[in-house]
Structures are given as structure tokens and as C-alpha cells.
Amino acid sequence: MGRTPCCDKRGLKKGPWTAEEDEILVNYIKNNNGHGSWRSLPKLAGLLRCGKSCRLRWTNYLRPDIKRGPFTQEEEKLIIQLHGMLGNRWAAIASQLPGRTDNEIKNLWNTHLKKRLLCMGIDPLTHEPFSSNHYPTTKSSPPSPSTRHMAQWESARLEAEARLSRESSVFGPQPHIKANSDFFLRLWNSEVGDSFRKLSKFGEKIECHSSPISQASSSTKCGSVSALTTEVDPNTAGLETTVGSQVEEMEYCKSCKSNGEDFMAVGSDSSSSNDMEDSSDTALQLLLDFPINNDMSFLEENCSDYGAAANHAILSESSFICPL
DNA sequence: AACGGTGTCAACCGCCCAAGG
DNA sequence: GCCTTGGGCGGTTGACACCGT
Known part of the structure; x- marks a missing residue:
């Protein structure tokens, strides 16, 4: 059957948002006590954007409760823990980190945390050591x-x-x-x-x-x-x-x-x-x-540290070479 | 200074699902 | 019960910045 496009893309602007567009969007949402229908918002607000784009811009960037700036160690720990339980359910993870967006967390995971786990010899998908790919249930x-x-x-x-x-x-x-x-x-x-x-x-x-x-x-x-x-x-x-x-x-x-x-x-x-x-x-x-207030310095940037920490505390059964 | 490689992140795309007609 | 629609989500992309050569 197929899905109709969320909006008529012809004549609509794509790419980075300008400060003027941001202002229009913020003012519209402020003046209307909310966004109402995202689909009709661009037209009503006078934006040459699709509703989806407006929603994304608002939820990921313009929302007043967005916390910007680098993630703290506590936040990173929490993300790793939640990812271990939830997998790539970024929205659910984000709901436990006030002020952080799913997009931001997803980016953090893909650019930093995933690599750190890889560095430690842990499969970021399963949170298991790569070496333990033996499944006792055989077949x-x-x-x-x-x-x-x-x-x-x-x-x-x-x-x-x-x-x-x-x-x-x-x-x-x-x-x-x-x-x-x-x-x-x-x-x-x-x-x-x-x-x-x-x-x-x-x-x-x-x-x-x-x-x-x-x-x-x-x-x-x-x-x-x-x-x-x-x-x-x-x-x-x-x-x-x-x-x-x-x-x-x-x-x-x-x-x-x-x-x-x-x-x-x-x-x-x-x-x-x-x-x-x-x-x-x-x-x-x-x-x-890991207790939430434990030192997680082993997750810091230095791969050799990960290796040491991981070898010491996590992967006693296997030696691995940090790929990064 | 120029170039290529790499990392980061905002934004887009397509799919899924719930709600409503 | 079926279809349409809007919103949300996760994966991916591409522009840009930075760094090393």
C-alpha cells in the first residue's frame, strides 16, 4: 500500500535550520502553548519546512528543557546500564536522562560508548565479551x-x-x-x-x-x-x-x-x-x-586504561588487544 | 597552505504503531 | 475490520570541524 509522504516535499526547505527559522518555530510554539498538529504547524507558522522537520528541530534542539554540553560520567554510566537492559531503545533511555534527547544519546553511543565497549572486548550489541561466544546450548x-x-x-x-x-x-x-x-x-x-x-x-x-x-x-x-x-x-x-x-x-x-x-x-x-x-x-x-556512584574511570578515553581495567576486572578469562 | 582522513552531530528517511473515521 | 493519518522511533547520511601529514 505504501505510505504517503508526511508532507508535500516540493518547495520545502531542507538542511540546517537558520536562526530565523528557529525563532519562528519557538515563537509559534510559545504563542500557541504547544505545537498542536505538527503537520499543520509549518503552514500556520510560516515555515517552509515539513512538520516532521519542525518536530525534530524542536525536540532535539529548541525545547527549553534541553540540557546541552558534554555528558557527565554519571550520565554515561546510566546510558551503558540502560542500554544493557533496553538495547537500542534510545527514546526509552532518554526518558531516564532529563534534558537529553534520544538523538543525542544515540550519537553518544555510536561515537563514543560503543567504541569504548569494543575497546574493552565487549560486544556493544549483547554486552558480552567477544571471547565468550560459546553457547553451552550448542545447537x-x-x-x-x-x-x-x-x-x-x-x-x-x-x-x-x-x-x-x-x-x-x-x-x-x-x-x-x-x-x-x-x-x-x-x-x-x-x-x-x-x-x-x-x-x-x-x-x-x-x-x-x-x-x-x-x-x-x-x-x-x-x-x-x-x-x-x-x-x-x-x-x-x-x-x-x-x-x-x-x-x-x-x-x-x-x-x-x-x-x-x-x-x-x-x-x-x-x-x-x-x-x-x-x-x-x-x-x-x-x-x-557497578554501583552508580563508583568510579568509572575505566571508561575514559584512554584505551590502554580500558584494556588494563578490562583485563583486570572484566575479562580475566581472555586477553585482547585494543583495536583502537 | 593544501589535502586527506577521521570524528561529530544535526537532520533526514523510512518504518511502525495507535487513533480515528 | 479496514484504511488513512499523524506522530514517534531508530538507522543512516552528509556537512562541517579538526587533526596530521
Whole structure:
């Protein structure tokens, strides 16, 4: 059937926006308390641009809440962590970084962060070390990034909900716990989670031969849950340990990793051969496990530093040469 | 100074999806 | 239920800046 063009391109201007055009667009949106219909905006505002172009210019550049300037280390860390969970869902990632646009984050990823991960010997697509391309499930192909991400999300969601449920039933209302330990649920209820729920539907379609979500729920104890624990307030961590055995398991998973053991071995049903149980998720885990206020200097520009840090902390099993 | 290589980022393109008729 | 439309998203492109030779 085909899609009709968003607008009649004839006579419309393309390319970089001038200061005058910017001014017209900003004034129009200000004076009309919003953009209204993007399609009709250019005509009403007197711009020789297509509506899409106006929308893009506004959302990526002219919006008053845009934060310009270089990304901070915190922001970069967050982007890496979110990318590990969400993949190339730039809009969802951007929703967690106030003032940053999806375009900006996408550019940052493609020009900097991707190279840094490559430099560390980590596949930016899967967040796994390149060396761990052995999939114990032999014939089955490696899980797709989206499936893995879904698995982690679902697992984390179930864990968080279960924990909350336990907390509320055992201790009654615990506002401080709620505030501190619900990073995931906040995320889940945000645009990020929303977008992921949509993805999950898609995942069910493409993975109809099995149930990736349920498999994931039972098998990824060491999944993104450990990312949650990094957000737990130390003041409440002890309480959580007494509250839920799952938290203990999470901590155990982390200690396994730090001891260099195959942490997936502690999974409840590690003997099954489904894709979600792939134990080669260490790189992603380590990325996710980095406490948000840890020093991430290993991600800085100097590739030799990455190599050293990665060799030391991440890729103990493999030596690699920084390609850059 | 000229040139080529590389990096950056704003902008465009095409697809997808939800809403509405 | 089908079709059209508008908006949003992710991938890609191309202009420009910078740097080394």
C-alpha cells in the first residue's frame, strides 16, 4: 500500500535550520502553548519546512528543557546500564536522562560508548565479551539481545514485586524501603517499562516456540536484579536480607562473580538448556553491577586504561588487544 | 597552505504503531 | 475490520570541524 509522504516535499526547505527559522518555530510554539498538529504547524507558522522537520528541530534542539554540553560520567554510566537492559531503545533511555534527547544519546553511543565497549572486548550489541561466544546450548543460537533484555526486565520486575509484597505483609508500610528499593518498579512504571512491555508483546510473537518471559523469570536470578541491588540504600540492605531470601541469593550471585566462579551455577534450574540461562553474561553483569556512584574511570578515553581495567576486572578469562 | 582522513552531530528517511473515521 | 493519518522511533547520511601529514 505504501505510505504517503508526511508532507508535500516540493518547495520545502531542507538542511540546517537558520536562526530565523528557529525563532519562528519557538515563537509559534510559545504563542500557541504547544505545537498542536505538527503537520499543520509549518503552514500556520510560516515555515517552509515539513512538520516532521519542525518536530525534530524542536525536540532535539529548541525545547527549553534541553540540557546541552558534554555528558557527565554519571550520565554515561546510566546510558551503558540502560542500554544493557533496553538495547537500542534510545527514546526509552532518554526518558531516564532529563534534558537529553534520544538523538543525542544515540550519537553518544555510536561515537563514543560503543567504541569504548569494543575497546574493552565487549560486544556493544549483547554486552558480552567477544571471547565468550560459546553457547553451552550448542545447537541453539545465542539469545537475541532483545530477548535477553526482556528476560532481565521480567525477572527484575517479578523480584521487585515479590519483595514489595513480602515487605508490606511482614512489616506493613515501609516508606523508606519503598523509596529506596523500588528503583526498578519506578522504572517499570515509567516510559521505559512501558516501552518494554510493548517489546515483550513483540517478543512473544517472535519467540512463539517457547515462552521467553517465563523461562527468564525462573532462570535469571543473577540477571538485572543485581542491578537493583546496587540501588539499595545501605541502611535498608540489611533489612532486606532478613526479609527476603531472594535478596540473599542476589548477594550470593554477586559474591560468586567476585570470586570468579560461574555464578549462574547457583541458578535454581541451571540444568535446563534454554537460552536464558546462558552463563556468559558476565560483562553485562559487571556493567550493571557497578554501583552508580563508583568510579568509572575505566571508561575514559584512554584505551590502554580500558584494556588494563578490562583485563583486570572484566575479562580475566581472555586477553585482547585494543583495536583502537 | 593544501589535502586527506577521521570524528561529530544535526537532520533526514523510512518504518511502525495507535487513533480515528 | 479496514484504511488513512499523524506522530514517534531508530538507522543512516552528509556537512562541517579538526587533526596530521
